[in-house]
Amino acid sequence: MREARLAAARDVYLQSLSHRVAQHWLRPPDVSPDLTCVVQVQQTKTGEVIAAKVVRGSGNAVFDRSVEAAVLKASPLPAPPDPELFDPTLNVIFHADDLSS
Amino acid sequence: MKQYKHLISHLFLWLGMLACSLHAAHAALEVEVTRGVSGAFPIAVVPFGGNLPGAPQMAQIIESDLARSGRFAAVPQSQFPERPTQAEGVHFDSWRGRGAESLVIGQLQQAPDGQLTVQFRLFDLVRQAQLAGYDLRFPPAQWRIMAHRIADILYERLTGERGAFGTRIAYVRVGRPGPEHFALCVADSDGANEQIILRSRQPIISPAWSPDGRRIAYVSFESRFPAIFVQEVYTGKRQKVSSRPGLNSAPTWSPDGQSLVMTLSKGSNADLYRLNLESGQLQQLSTDPAIDTEASFAPDGQSLVFTSDRGGTPQIYQLSLQDGAVKRLTFEGRYNARARFSPDGRYLALVRGDGRRYRIGVMRLEDGLMRYLSNGPLDEAPSFSPNGAMIMFSRAAGQGSELATVSFDGRIAQRLMSRGFAVRDPAWSPFPQAQ
Numbered sequence: 001m002r003e004a005r006l007a008a009a010r011d012v013y014l015q016s017l018s019h020r021v022a023q024h025w026l027r028p029p030d031v032s033p034d035l036t037c038v039v040q041v042q043q044t045k046t047g048e049v050i051a052a053k054v055v056r057g058s059g060n061a062v063f064d065r066s067v068e069a070a071v072l073k074a075s076p077l078p079a080p081p082d083p084e085l086f087d088p089t090l091n092v093i094f095h096a097d098d099l100s101s
Numbered sequence: 102m103k104q105y106k107h108l109i110s111h112l113f114l115w116l117g118m119l120a121c122s123l124h125a126a127h128a129a130l131e132v133e134v135t136r137g138v139s140g141a142f143p144i145a146v147v148p149f150g151g152n153l154p155g156a157p158q159m160a161q162i163i164e165s166d167l168a169r170s171g172r173f174a175a176v177p178q179s180q181f182p183e184r185p186t187q188a189e190g191v192h193f194d195s196w197r198g199r200g201a202e203s204l205v206i207g208q209l210q211q212a213p214d215g216q217l218t219v220q221f222r223l224f225d226l227v228r229q230a231q232l233a234g235y236d237l238r239f240p241p242a243q244w245r246i247m248a249h250r251i252a253d254i255l256y257e258r259l260t261g262e263r264g265a266f267g268t269r270i271a272y273v274r275v276g277r278p279g280p281e282h283f284a285l286c287v288a289d290s291d292g293a294n295e296q297i298i299l300r301s302r303q304p305i306i307s308p309a310w311s312p313d314g315r316r317i318a319y320v321s322f323e324s325r326f327p328a329i330f331v332q333e334v335y336t337g338k339r340q341k342v343s344s345r346p347g348l349n350s351a352p353t354w355s356p357d358g359q360s361l362v363m364t365l366s367k368g369s370n371a372d373l374y375r376l377n378l379e380s381g382q383l384q385q386l387s388t389d390p391a392i393d394t395e396a397s398f399a400p401d402g403q404s405l406v407f408t409s410d411r412g413g414t415p416q417i418y419q420l421s422l423q424d425g426a427v428k429r430l431t432f433e434g435r436y437n438a439r440a441r442f443s444p445d446g447r448y449l450a451l452v453r454g455d456g457r458r459y460r461i462g463v464m465r466l467e468d469g470l471m472r473y474l475s476n477g478p479l480d481e482a483p484s485f486s487p488n489g490a491m492i493m494f495s496r497a498a499g500q501g502s503e504l505a506t507v508s509f510d511g512r513i514a515q516r517l518m519s520r521g522f523a524v525r526d527p528a529w530s531p532f533p534q535a536q
Contacts, residue, residue, distance in 0.1 A: 010130075013130075014130065014131075014132055014133075017130075017132045018132050018133060018134050021132065021134050022134050022135075022136045022137055022138075023138065025134060025136075025137030025138065026137065026138055026139075026140060026142060026202070027137030027138065027139055028260065028261070029139060029172075029510065030262075040129070060261065061261065062259070062260060062261035065225070065228075066137075067134075068227075068228060069202060069225070069227040069228065070134075070137065072227050072228065073227055085130075087129055087130045089129040089130075090129055090130045090131075090132055091129045091130070091131045091132070092131075092132045092134060093131060093132065093133050093134065094134045094135075095133070095134070095135045097135060
C-alpha cells in the first residue's frame, strides 16, 4: 500500500522535475534528432543545484552546453511530494528527438 | 511477545532504511527530458571600451547582426548591472536574473603603428565561465568588417554553425534617370559599405555570384538589348559572355564555377542553355515549347530547378543533369517562381503567389511541405545566406522596393535597406574561399 503510494509520488516527482528543467531548456534548433546527453546533478535538501556535470555527452558541444545550462537555470528544483524520495544526486537525460515542432 | 513485536518492527524499519540507502547509492533518480523551449538565445553585448570613435559602434554592429539572425535576442542595455570592458570587471553574480545567458565584452585600441586591436571575450553567464577570447589586429578602414567577423566567431561558438555576417551581398539600385539610373552594388551583409561596381542608364538585372565569390554574372541592357556579362568584383574587369538574338537572361553558376546556365531564346523559344565559360561551348538543356527560365543549380551539381509555364501557370521543375528527366516540384498556388536551393540542398526558397499576394516561402524537398516566411503583397527574389540561416529578398515599398531579411524559421524579419527609388534583385555571396 505504502509502496504503491510511494511509486505514484515518485512518478509525480519525476514529472515535476522534468517539467521544471524543460521550461528552462532553450533547445538549439537543427540538431540531429538522435542526440542524447546525460547530466548528473547534485542538489541540496532545498533543491538548490550545486553542480551539474555532463556525464555522457552527445558529441555536440552546443547541445551539451544547452542542457547543462537548463539544469543550472532550473535551480531551485521542485521538492519531492514525499521527503523519502529526495535524492541528492539526479541523472537528467535529455533527448533531442521532439524537436520537429 | 510485545518485545518480540517491537523487535520485528525495528528490524523492518532497519531493513527499509537499508533498502533506501542502497537505492540511493546505486541508482540516482533518472529524469527524462524531451521537450524544451525554442526561441532566441539571450545575449548581452556591452559597448566596447577604448577611446576610439568606432568602439561603441562595433558592439552595436555585432549585436544587430546576431539579432537579425533570429537565433539571438539582444538583452537591452538597461538590464546591464555593469559595463565591463575587461574580464576582471565581470561579476557573474550581478548578472543573475538579468535575462542574459551569455555576455560579450571588448576593448578597441590603436597601436603606435596605427593598426587597431580589438580584444573581446565571450562568457557563459549560466555556467560562469569564459567561452572564447580573441585579440585581433586590423587596419582602421576594416573596423566594420571586423565587427561582422567577431559576430561570426560568436555565432559559430554559440550555435555550432558557421556565421555569414562577414559575407557580402550584391543588388541593383534604381535611382533617378541619368548615368546612374541603374547601379550594380556590392555591400556588407547588413547593407553598409556600399560600393557601386557598374553604373548604367539602362536596366541591370539578375546578378549572380560565382561560387568563389570573385565574379558576378548579370544581365545588362546597356546596348538596348539584353546581354549577359561576367565581371570581376574587385578589378571591375568584365566580359560579355552572351548577346545572342532575343533573350539572354537569368544567369546562374554551376557549382564548379566553370559554366553558366542561362535562358536564351535565340529569336524563338526561351529555353535553358549551359555555356562553358572556358571553351564558349553552348549546350541546350531544355526544349519544351513553354518558357523555361530562372535556373538554379543544386549544390551537388547533379540537377537544377527552374521556372516553366509548360503546365499553364509558372511552376517549379527540376531537371536531372544525369538523364535529362524533368519533374514538377510545385503543385499548390497559381504562381511559383524564382526557386533557389538552400546550401544543404534540402530546401527551396521561392516566390508563391495566389493572384492577390506574392510571398517568400521555403519548401522542404523531401515532402513538399511549404512554410511562408513573408507576408507580401509583392515579395521577390529570395536568396539564401551561405550558411542557410537567413534569406534576403526584395519587397514593394512606397513606389519602389527595398531589401529585407528573414530568419530561416520566419520568426525575425527586418528591413535591411531602402535607398534611391528601388533596391532589388539581392544575391547573397558564398563564403569566401580559403586562400
